[in-house]
Amino acid sequence: MRRVHTYPVRKNSRPYLSIIVFGIISILAVGNSPADERIYAVRFSPNGQFVAAVGGDGSAKFWDWQTGKYFSSIPTFGWAHDISWSPDGRRVTIGIRGPAREYDFLSGALLHTFNKASMWEVAIEYMHNDLARCAIAGPVIGTTTGHLDVWGVGTGSILRNIVDNNGGGEALDLSPDDSIGALGCWDSILGYSKVKLWDLSTGNVIRTLSPIYTNWCTCVKYTPDGKKLVSTSNDGTAKLWDVLTGNLLLTFTGHTQNVRECAVSPDGKRLLTACQDGRVGYWNLETGANIYMMNHGGVIDGVDFSPDGSVGVSCSYSVTIKLWDLSTGSMIRQFSGTTTAPSNYWPTAFAGADIKGVVNQTVNFDGSASADLDNDPLTYTWDFGDGSPQGVGAIVSHAYSSAGPYKVVLTVSDGLSLDTDILTAIIDNPTGIISSSDIPGNPVLDAGPNPLNATATISLFNPGKSARLLIYDIRGNLVKEFKNIRAGKNTVVWNIGTHASGVYVIKAKIGNDNYLKKLILSR
Incomplete structure (x- = not known):
């Protein structure tokens, strides 16, 4: 920031x-x-x-x-x-x-x-x-x-x-x-x-x-x-x-x-x-x-x-x-040290730290730490840097459609004066991942709990044929693979181990079809 x-x-x-x-x-x-x-x-x-x-x-x-x-x-x-x-x-x-x-x-x-x-x-x-x-x-x-x-x-x-x-x-x-x-x-x-x-x-x-x-x-x-x-x-x-x-x-x-x-x-x-x-x-x-x-x-x-x-x-x-x-x-x-207090203090914008996210997933922005010495009510306007309509409010959410770093600008106003603050939103499109959203259809891939802790249970309902499960971190790095899950086996258990907190994507490859599920690891 x-x-x-x-x-x-x-x-x-x-x-x-x-x-x-x-x-x-x-x-x-x-x-x-x-x-x-x-x-x-x-x-x-x-x-x-x-x-x-x-x-x-x-x-x-x-x-x-x-x-x-x-x-x-x-x-x-x-x-x-x-x-x-x-x-x-x-x-x-x-x-x-x-x-x-x-x-x-x-x-x-x-x-x-x-x-x-x-x-x-x-x-x-x-x-x-x-x-x-x-x-x-x-x-x-x-x-x-x-x-x-x-x-x-x-x-x-x-x-x-x-x-x-x-x-x-x-x-x-x-x-x-x-x-x-x-x-x-x-x-x-x-x-x-x-x-x-x-x-x-x-x-x-x-x-x-x-x-x-x-x-x-x-x-x-x-x-x-x-x-x-x-x-x-x-x-x-x-x-x-x-x-x-x-x-x-x-x-x-x-x-x-x-x-x-x-x-x-x-x-x-x-x-x-x-x-x-x-x-x-x-x-x-x-x-x-x-x-x-x-x-x-x-x-x-x-x-x-x-x-x-x-x-x-x-x-x-x-x-x-x-x-x-x-x-x-x-x-x-030159300033004079005898200056008297102003009739209105300017507000101070605080957009928070830089943030990371994934394409098509919402990321949250929090400007509630902004302040005004007069305690005047503040208005908050967010420019997300991707040409989309501005967000309004101290806390807002936004989803980016493509990867890249974005300059996010928060502007706060007390009705008389403005202040701005900038952070960078770093948005990734994980390698090999079609989308971070679930793909509907049958058979259905499910996983939980979400958010999860020590283990995740991954379920395949009626796959009809053998499947392969791949688990990626937010940057598209493969962190776990389950091969040749035979037809009729409904669940596998992923032991999280030492993996860092964050967003993970599970890809189920069944024949020529791919099915995705997002999981959030919160320790």
Whole structure:
């Protein structure tokens, strides 16, 4: 299933007390600053539809970045420093003053509260496989203790606790396979920053990259292949490291003040940096060359790449979000972080996963997971992709007359706005099977039970001559054959064994005639 309609910090100069990462990664900061409207983090949704931003105004906001329309907001009830999307894009976790909280993106409902510490959590990231979350919590300045905690998804329980006795940090990223946590931290004894690579399954430090900076390491990001790591610092630079050897490969220079955050492109070849000097740096990650310096203005606290790598987004203390065409370095659009809620929220279509079927058999389509934040009644229209009349309703059925992949488009409307979602229907015409429907006539082939479980009883009534039974799976592969069933024998038993659930077709060959029967195996 893929969407086609595109809709709608970390770090500051305050001292950090600890970090929390939940695979989610979160960082905790200290202080009692008043609420403000500055924007601290900005993220593209996994499918590229939305831009999300959080800051000091007590809410997370979402925009359709291609049209510029404001989509929705979720109250955070406090100063929010980071936001992260679940891999499926249906949940967001927000780091605020107090435990991080996970919300349903469409409804805004609170799903989970991660109770670890009552500080400010300012860096959050889901693990790529979404099967576990890890959280870092621990002092950064003036202490020698720190903790790395692995959380169970949906349980709120800590699966593993890892203790670092030499201090905590404010920057963390996970390797692409979620096996290693890279923590950029301040060593309170030696007085410099370093990056520790933690094995999350054993709790052991695999490697330490040090010394890196004489001041704060503000961000670390893996490349998509997991072989390299980028770090940024308040010294105004970014550095590229070889994870396996620990060698420094490149240093990116050109900013004049603290570099607050970075993002690595999906292809691993480019880098974005957010700097306090008001500029967004765009770099060649392979050579270290600067491609553009894009002037946002104000203190830039967050950057991100779109999923296809063609667009960059940045956020600023100036309460603005800007989108950049990375092929030219020009600004595409600007949002204001003070935007108020829209009079009508757009609906969100959800057609479900891709589906498989057989020619002339009905397949079912379910769009009931579509939603509308206003709870307006929705209408559902299905285009089955074969030129047939459209289907209407949240749940519909359709039979295809020929094999092939079909693009099925669901359109939902709340009366004011539309959204669409696409899935692919893969329809097979099994080899050697005339039709998946029963052929009437005498003698009659019967089989059951339907749906069946461990065995199927296949019956031939008055065949008059010997018969042959062949059983095919949905793709036309022969899975069982009964030969020379003599005349007068009425039944045979098929032991299902380890065959997968699904549709099977029984062909009875009696003389020159073929008779078919469909069975559904449901375990």
